[in-house]
Amino acid sequence: MNLVIIPHRSLETDTLTAMLEEFVTRDGTDYGEFEATLSLRVGQVRDQLASGKAAIVFDADEETFSIVPSEALRLQGD
16 A cells, blocks of 8 residues: 555645545445535534544555544554
């Protein structure tokens, strides 16, 4: 795996928003008992990125990105 962490602050606002919208609308994304609006889901993930609880990871081999909990990145480093 060839993973690169992409600092969210390095992305243009429109690019980050498009990435967040694509991420929160992927199949298998579950937000619990109630259906949250797209803007609410994007805002929640944006807040997680801003607080350092999540990070954008680009897989250069697959040419895809994901947003993962920062804790998962720390565990992979062990």
